[in-house]
Amino acid sequence: MPVPLIFEESKPGRKGYTLPDLDVPFQEELIPNRFLRSKPPELPEVSEGMVVRHFVNLSVQNHHVDKGFYPLGSCTMKYNPKVNEKAALFPGFTDLHPLQPSATAQGALRLMRELGRALCEIVGLPAITLQPSAGAHGELTALLMIRAYHTHSGSPRRKVVIPDSAHGTNPASIISAGYETVKVKSDDYGLVDSEALEAALDDEVAAFMITNPNTLGIFECGIENIAKMVHDAGAMLYMDGANMNALMGIARPGDMGFDVVHLNLHKTFSTPHGGGGPGSGPVCVRAELTDFLPAPVVISDKKGYQSATPDKSIGHPGAACGNFGVMVKAYAYIRSLGAEGLKEVSENAVLNANYIKEKLKACYHLPYDRTCMHEVVFSGKKQKIKGVTTLDIAKRLLDYGFHPPTIYFPQVVEEAIMIEPTETESRETLDAFIAAMAEIAREAGESPDLLHTAPHHTPVRRLDEVSAARKPVLRWEMKC
């Protein structure tokens, strides 16, 4: 059932809050009239219970991790342990003001310091900033550091190289950081084409930015050679850590030759996605970049934990402390698992992806048939021949109660279906998903219309994107 808009439930005179009576003498005209608004904002007038019911009724229209499977490639939609949520709600964390004296926030600063240390250990690099609020924000921060580093060495350089399978945020962040993008093609195995890379590398290249495992879920086996080529050209090797869930305790980007790595705490480290955020995108760097880290960084000295500004800091890409509440959750997760647990996370993530790969390759085209890491990319091209698109397949999955995989990405695969099961799903769940995908493949041959018109059992059916774009309705307006 559609839920009415909260504005449609409004009636003059209702209210949903109480405040104490004003306990100081009321004074007229503290502020001259010219500063005052002529009428109050048209916020809805609703009771507390009505607001709660409104949002509860909205909420149940969502798919979410606590309800079901989310095999979204490169998004790592794993279960979010509840202990993380409980810890993050301690008043000793939630009620801290970011500008209170550091002597009164030693626990928070210590947590940031310890979390930073743990993330550096996992990645194999010595220094970190926790400031970025999300992955793309981490990318921008990292590129600004790379830019500052090159500028101090003589020239900022002009270009950043990315593979054709890169996440969309990569080229967008490169532009935001004032660089040009240079794209290199992947080889026949979906890996970096070393000849194409060689040709792209010159003394104007500031960095080569890749994901490892790459967006096809394949480990870049030539990574040491890539690192050497990039370093020989005087550039930095940057890792988009979106796929770090494949590597914890198994291999470290720092040991592979990466100079800069951003992580997504809302992917690898189990903090919830919140319907699109907040996340957290820390950036780990090698020693030469330490002086360029954003301000502030947390240090410890004899007075305890303090904030400090690195010598050649790039400044402030974001709010000083970053998304601290998200960090608490990631820290709780790392403490729950320890070194062995994190390794087991990555091993099981890889196991699950390979299991799906093996079971589904009979029904769906597998463009790169080799052992994968934590995710696997199929193509819907067998179904496309029957007139069924990957979008149709995705929409039909909704009828089976599953969130669809990431689709049409990476762009190097036609009709891409990118599946990342994560370690938190049981064999039973994976089998049910595999069965649904197989059934859909069968339906694609026998009753394609069922797919063209899917989904059939969701709160709404397919939505009219064309009119939403042509004449966007982006807000409620009072009917007069």
Place this chain on the structure above:
Amino acid sequence: MDKFISDQIWDLNIPFIPHTKEDIRVMLETIGASDIEDLLAGIPSAVRLKEPLNLPLRMSELEVIDELRRLADMNRVMTCFAGGGVYDHFRPAALDAIISRPEFYTAYTPYQPEVSQGTLQAIWEYQSLICELTDMEVANASLYCGGTALAEAAALSVRYTKRGKVLAAATIHPNHLQILRTYGAAFPFDVEIIPAENGVIDLKKLKVLLDNDTAAVMIQHPNFFGLLEEMGEFEEMIHHNESLFIISFDPISLGLLKSPGEYGADIAVAEGQTLGNAMNYGGPYLGVMAAKQKFVRKIPGRLVGQTTDTNGRRGYMLALQTREQHIRREGATSNICTNQALCALAAAGELCFLGKSGIVEMAEQSLQKAHYLAEKIVDETNFKLKCPDGYFFKEFLITSKYKAKPVIDKLAEKKLLLGPSLGRFKPGADEYSFLMAVTESRTKREMDWVVEELKQFD
């Protein structure tokens, strides 16, 4: 069977991983691998980790809670008279009932609208509520924080006007100015500072600075010192110069103060923390951005639009996605992907609970109490207002012959939080002045207590 799996893995028994020994055996058999190591063979041995990560041992839930509580207890939660862009405003208990629903907080970005109507309609309502609050025409689905929202607004103005610099008021939050400069250095655009006189913008200086390379003029209101700027004086001058007018506002103040829309702003941004988000030692917060309709295709970040499904039923989906990085890649209006959706949901909830009367009452109580405290401090202690001639809303600048930091530290011992000091932001700045803010949440008793404590500095 034991050869398929190490005892170590079995013994770990992590509650977030469901596989039994038998599951793993069957799965490996299906794959045709003898053990998990087989699956990792694609990683060159030279880059394999040879030793376990050097991390503290794993803990049970009880131990994790113990450890985190110990860290939380090392922090001092205080009665908050602190300002500087983050404020202790009232959050109704019912708000937590909404944002702690797993249907909201464990959901992904709503790219599949058929199973994301909850998030989508809530964000569409958030956009609508922000438009009502600000009298602006469109609002986006959120940015990271107030500072990055200001920087993104500057970038928008530079792209839109094809001019190279922005003029930013010296009275904008110093952290926001720093973020603006950091973004500007890369984008690139220049940031020139409009000087202030007695804590507010000097209009004559602004007039001189405005030129045909000025993409935007950015004003914070109330400003960083809590003071009201002469907002009515700006628009004509700025628009006459064909520059954009960008206002950074305090959401709660709009219960009383004239809105960015009424002042003719092209873009309005805010730190939305005060709308239902806890102070959380700095985040997660909420970057609010609203604009005139004509900028809708240039606006950064996600937008939710209303449309209909194939049955003609009202529904919501992400709209105008061709502005965004996952479609437009290097041509995107911003690199932002993950935003602060749950914080926007909290803001929507807060605005609904407060409603039309609540936002006014909250603003009025903040105003009244702040003036009560300021007057009492001036009357009864040796501290005085730094800018006694300015009008203020809920925050004011206090000064005395004492350095601010020791005063703040001394009161912190009594669990009274004041500040920040101006010296905190710029070494060598006025070390004797600090901010104080009063919200509806403070009581007369607490305020009288602060005054008693300040009296010891005679």
